[in-house]
Amino acid sequence: LALWVPVVGLEIHAQISSNSKLFSGSQVQFAAPPNSLVSFFDASLPGTLPVLNRRCVEAAVMTGLALNCSINKKSLFDRKHYFYADLPAGYQITQQRVPIAVNGSLSYSLCVDNKMSQMVTKTVRIKQIQLEQDSGKSLHDDTRSQTLVDLNRAGVGLMEVVMEPDMCCGEEAAAAVRELQLILQTLGSSQAVMAEGQLRVDANVSVHHPGEPYGVRTEVKNINSIRFLAKAIDYEIQRQIEELENGGTILNETRAFDSKLGCTVPMRDKEGKQDYRFMPEPNLPPLILYDAKSLPANMNHQQVINIDWIHERLPDLPSVKRKKLVERYGILPEHSFTLLNEDGLAEFFESVVKRTQMKPKKVIGWILNDLLSYLKQHSLTVKESPVSSFLLADLLNLLEKKEISSTAAKQVLAELWKGEGKTPLEIVKEQKLELLQDQKELEQICQAVIDAQENQ
Amino acid sequence: QKVSVEVLDHLEHLALVDFRDSEGVERLQKAIQFADQLHEVNTDGVEPMDSVLEDRCLYLREDDVTEGNCTKELLENARQKVEEYFVAPPGNIPLPKLEERETFLHGS
Numbered sequence: 001l002a003l004w005v006p007v008v009g010l011e012i013h014a015q016i017s018s019n020s021k022l023f024s025g026s027q028v029q030f031a032a033p034p035n036s037l038v039s040f041f042d043a044s045l046p047g048t049l050p051v052l053n054r055r056c057v058e059a060a061v062m063t064g065l066a067l068n069c070s071i072n073k074k075s076l077f078d079r080k081h082y083f084y085a086d087l088p089a090g091y092q093i094t095q096q097r098v099p100i101a102v103n104g105s106l107s108y109s110l111c112v113d114n115k116m117s118q119m120v121t122k123t124v125r126i127k128q129i130q131l132e133q134d135s136g137k138s139l140h141d142d143t144r145s146q147t148l149v150d151l152n153r154a155g156v157g158l159m160e161v162v163m164e165p166d167m168c169c170g171e172e173a174a175a176a177v178r179e180l181q182l183i184l185q186t187l188g189s190s191q192a193v194m195a196e197g198q199l200r201v202d203a204n205v206s207v208h209h210p211g212e213p214y215g216v217r218t219e220v221k222n223i224n225s226i227r228f229l230a231k232a233i234d235y236e237i238q239r240q241i242e243e244l245e246n247g248g249t250i251l252n253e254t255r256a257f258d259s260k261l262g263c264t265v266p267m268r269d270k271e272g273k274q275d276y277r278f279m280p281e282p283n284l285p286p287l288i289l290y291d292a293k294s295l296p297a298n299m300n301h302q303q304v305i306n307i308d309w310i311h312e313r314l315p316d317l318p319s320v321k322r323k324k325l326v327e328r329y330g331i332l333p334e335h336s337f338t339l340l341n342e343d344g345l346a347e348f349f350e351s352v353v354k355r356t357q358m359k360p361k362k363v364i365g366w367i368l369n370d371l372l373s374y375l376k377q378h379s380l381t382v383k384e385s386p387v388s389s390f391l392l393a394d395l396l397n398l399l400e401k402k403e404i405s406s407t408a409a410k411q412v413l414a415e416l417w418k419g420e421g422k423t424p425l426e427i428v429k430e431q432k433l434e435l436l437q438d439q440k441e442l443e444q445i446c447q448a449v450i451d452a453q454e455n456q
Numbered sequence: 457q458k459v460s461v462e463v464l465d466h467l468e469h470l471a472l473v474d475f476r477d478s479e480g481v482e483r484l485q486k487a488i489q490f491a492d493q494l495h496e497v498n499t500d501g502v503e504p505m506d507s508v509l510e511d512r513c514l515y516l517r518e519d520d521v522t523e524g525n526c527t528k529e530l531l532e533n534a535r536q537k538v539e540e541y542f543v544a545p546p547g548n549i550p551l552p553k554l555e556e557r558e559t560f561l562h563g564s
Contacts, residue, residue, distance in 0.1 A: 018519050025522030034540045035530055039523035043530050055519035076506075083472070085544035140546065148541035151530075275470055285509040303516055 064101025170230030386419030
């Protein structure tokens, strides 16, 4: 059986979280009335010019630093030309020659054999991060043979993160993207919600025999979730292997992932290899960034971006947060992953720990086994939980003080889940779940049971 | 050196320009010849300049919402619209292949 080595690289577009667009002052907002968030520049009306948004540059620098990149103190803007109805200018302003950040890395973790207890850390190299414009949105109306164009998204700032082909399967790609998503959300540079198109991933896939040169690669687009990302990549790897084993060849083409059929299909509109005729953007001088050493003395603060200033203010990245959780609370590494994977869960956990005498190692069980499974069953986020951290802490205190048994505690939790506003103590009294501590009372009950038995 | 028919056809596809006649092509050839004179200069070790703006400061704008909300005005430019959307053909309509279109390029 011939051994195949799959090679997977990723191009990720993350929408920058900002009030206004990359080169214009129109608003960035999801699901607004069509063409209501469009300036004259976004519509490419003659006589308009791009003006760079400071916040977008800061977002890109933060992201570059978080991904261990070298930040280019001088980066350039270029035009990438192609015709499409949602690209009114006929070109996209991007950074092809010298992007804002290069040569970084991203570490992510995988479970070995689906066992959470065995995690391995992998690294993927980041080739570069560039600033570029998003295009508008095309709605295809096949029945009337027309396309409806909404330019609300045209000109929104994007960070394109290019990951080198260091991954070998869907699972690795999915884990890398998930970690990137968490980093972006922690930084606040992008909300990275895939469902709202704030994070878009294209995968480059090829296969080859070990020791031989890389095979022809295909580009897979139209992937709408991390789950589908893994599926699409694994399908494409299989498809290429089968094609090659049957004596066929792989075309250097762009394919779309069809989530309903679970397969990739060739994309219609891509006519052969594109020639984008890159040229420098004549309306924008080079973007110059400074650090503590090179800070100019007599320049307006608002016009200066200081890389070191941004570096000092970076929040704790997910990997650091996980480490701190493990060190501070003595929980297992895989627990820290689950805590960070669910929005608000780590904060919930820490809030409970603060308010209870129960050891964090015990609390974590209640958070991950009981609370989290309830949330999942009812498709609720942590914020939507009917049981607050205060209520759970009260409950765990009753358990810790041995006023109730753990079975009783689970019963109380089920009752609390109904969200009827009762406190744990009230429920315990209502359902008479208190543990009896009085020796004499216990003896009396036992004796009564024995007597009842004897009488039968 | 003449520009080949393949390159001219490629340019017409990419840029949707129409060289129209031999005069258009001649103009292109002359422009290339003119620019080729740059090769006479030895630029070894010289950083290329791609903009006379290179010493200018790139102005940074504050992240405030200052524009937009002019749907009606923008749609006045549209030949066809549907409920505040611009209407476009279903996809790119590529220029027909060289063999299939009427162009003087056949003759050259």
